[in-house]
Amino acid sequence: MSSEFEQNLEKYAEVILKVGLNLQPGQRLLIQPFDFSTPIFELAPFVRLLVRKAYQIGARFVEVFWNDPQLYLIRLQHASRDSFEEFSTWRRDASLEFTQKGDAKLTIDAFDPDLLIDQDLELMTIVERTALKHYKPVSELIMKNVTNWVIISAPVEGWANKVFPDLPPNNRKAKLWDKIFDICRVKQKDPVLAWNDHVNQLLARSKYLNHKQYTALKLNGPGTDLTIGLPKGHIWVGGREKSQNGIDFIPNIPTEEIATVPHRDMTEGIVTATKPLPLSIIIEDFTLTFSKGRVVSATAKKGKEMLDKVFEIDEGASYLGEIALVPHSSPISQSNLLFYNVLIDENASCHIALGKAYKPCLENGDKMSDEEFMTAGGNISLTHIDFMIGSGEMDVDGIIEDGTVEAIMRKGEWAFDV
Numbered sequence: 001m002s003s004e005f006e007q008n009l010e011k012y013a014e015v016i017l018k019v020g021l022n023l024q025p026g027q028r029l030l031i032q033p034f035d036f037s038t039p040i041f042e043l044a045p046f047v048r049l050l051v052r053k054a055y056q057i058g059a060r061f062v063e064v065f066w067n068d069p070q071l072y073l074i075r076l077q078h079a080s081r082d083s084f085e086e087f088s089t090w091r092r093d094a095s096l097e098f099t100q101k102g103d104a105k106l107t108i109d110a111f112d113p114d115l116l117i118d119q120d121l122e123l124m125t126i127v128e129r130t131a132l133k134h135y136k137p138v139s140e141l142i143m144k145n146v147t148n149w150v151i152i153s154a155p156v157e158g159w160a161n162k163v164f165p166d167l168p169p170n171n172r173k174a175k176l177w178d179k180i181f182d183i184c185r186v187k188q189k190d191p192v193l194a195w196n197d198h199v200n201q202l203l204a205r206s207k208y209l210n211h212k213q214y215t216a217l218k219l220n221g222p223g224t225d226l227t228i229g230l231p232k233g234h235i236w237v238g239g240r241e242k243s244q245n246g247i248d249f250i251p252n253i254p255t256e257e258i259a260t261v262p263h264r265d266m267t268e269g270i271v272t273a274t275k276p277l278p279l280s281i282i283i284e285d286f287t288l289t290f291s292k293g294r295v296v297s298a299t300a301k302k303g304k305e306m307l308d309k310v311f312e313i314d315e316g317a318s319y320l321g322e323i324a325l326v327p328h329s330s331p332i333s334q335s336n337l338l339f340y341n342v343l344i345d346e347n348a349s350c351h352i353a354l355g356k357a358y359k360p361c362l363e364n365g366d367k368m369s370d371e372e373f374m375t376a377g378g379n380i381s382l383t384h385i386d387f388m389i390g391s392g393e394m395d396v397d398g399i400i401e402d403g404t405v406e407a408i409m410r411k412g413e414w415a416f417d418v
Contacts, residue, residue: 005174008181009046011191013053015184016106019195020150020253023104025058030098032091033067034109034151036127037116037280040067042156043108050106063098065091069115072127076119084126092134099141102245105149112158113278113340124280125309132313132382139382143358144366145241148249153180153343162340183254183331183344199250202238204418206258209236209408214398217323218405219350221394222272223287228323228352229266231377233363236260241360256332256347259324261361263377265293267320274349275388278340281306286387294318295354310354316381322353322361328392328412342386350390350409355381 017023031047033040040047051062098105116124132139142149155176163179164172181187188194213234219226238258240248267290277283283303288295295318300307311318324346332339332348339345357378359365365373370380396409407415 008186009049012181012184012186013049015186015191015195016150016152016253017050017053017057019192020152020250021104021106022148022247022249023054023057023059024247026060028061028098028103029054029059029106030063030095030103031106032065032095034107036072037069037111038067038108039069039156040108043110043154046154069111073115076123084123085130087130087134089134092138096138099138099146102147104147107151109151109153109341109343110156110159112156113162113282115158116280121280121305121309129313136382143356145243145360147245148243148247150249150251150253151343152253153341155180163337179335179337183335199239202258203240206236206238208416208418212398215401216399218397218399219394221391224271224389226267226269226271228320229263231261231263231362234260235361235363237361252343254332254344254347256330257324257326259322261357261378262320262323264319264374264379267293271389273387273389274391275338275345277387278342279306283307310385313383314381316379317355317383319379320352321355321357321379321381321384322386324351325396325409326350326390327414328390345388346386349388350394351386351388353384353386355383355385
């Protein structure tokens with residue numbers, strides 16, 4: 001590896017730990033895979049760098065959950081068909097303990113989008129639903145920002161092959177690293193300063209929309225004519241957040257979005273995805289129709305069976321839990337790459353999410369029971385699945401309580417200054 005690469009890798013680790021996670025001296029840290037498909041073993045050198053830097057910052061203790069997706073693949077191919085609701089709880093218990101104690105959590109989201117392409121979809125759905133049920137106590141605390149957390153990514157071979165199939169195989173992973181350094185502002189002269197400036201812009205736009213308190217958003221673009229109602233007391237968030245233990249952190253690296261909670265029962269119209277959605281298999285060219293907040297019909301040119309399985313997870317999976325606005329001029333969009341990774345691709349485009357809503361996006365939401373949250377307009381679900389709907393042709397309007405319509409975005413760009 002070149003000295004330039006090593007320098008960028010060091011700076012990326014610092015951005016993750018100091019800017020994203022804001023790891024505090026004396027905190028413990030858990031490093032974990034996003035799901036069964038994340039090959040943490042392949043990323044061992046990078047994980048070791050993160051662990052070393054965490055201790056240098058002052059971490060009291062660092063734990064790593066190693067993961068090999070080939071073991072999951074072998075299970076799908078050879079395990080008894082009636083065994084897929086089996087679940088080992090020790091990782092869940094450890095993750096819950098770390099969260100409850102206010103320890104920091106770093107999740108790595110990286111996978112081969114084609115690894116599971118020929119596997120039994122029903123079995124994968126059972127595994128996912130089982131894991132979601134067991135991890136519900138953990139995910140509820142994380143989505144209330146009980147502690148500081150961050151999700152990041154790093155290249156693995158299968159993913160790099162998918163993004164850069166036309167490059168020589170030996171160059172693909174290095175190219176993906178280079179792109180991640182770009183979109184995470186690592187190459188800038190002072191990445192920390194660059195991130196502070198960027199986050200301040202996101203916070204300013206969030207503040208503007210919070211002052212407006214629109215009752216609904218109207219989204220128009222190719223194949224999209226959608227109205228999303230917003231509950232009273234909704235809160236736009238972007239970039240930096242504060243955990244319940246008082247630590248400022250940025251939950252996603254990279255991030256270009258400002259987001260809030262839709263009203264569960266007030267989405268009407270049709271929306272067309274503008275990028276593929278990589279789940280266990282990739283869903284492409286899909287359209288959803290909403291009535292009274294619920295998905296009432298869905299079409300897809302590829303992956304329709306996978307899309308249908310999403311709605312089977314639970315009742316809340318058919319309703320929205322997030323609306324996020326991202327300008328078409330974001331660095332990820334301008335890269336003109338499809339990353340096949342939602343953490344990154346969602347920051348190239350306005351997006352919405354099926355499933356669980358983020359309770360801190362509603363006034364006093366983190367203090368509400370699930371029943372109170374739903375009464376106030378929030379959605380409850382085991383899952384949270386973002387998909388991209390924005391483009392350079394997307395217009396977004398805000399609707400005031402008296403019916404006045406104001407421009408928020410035009411042709412994918414902000415229509416207001418901050």
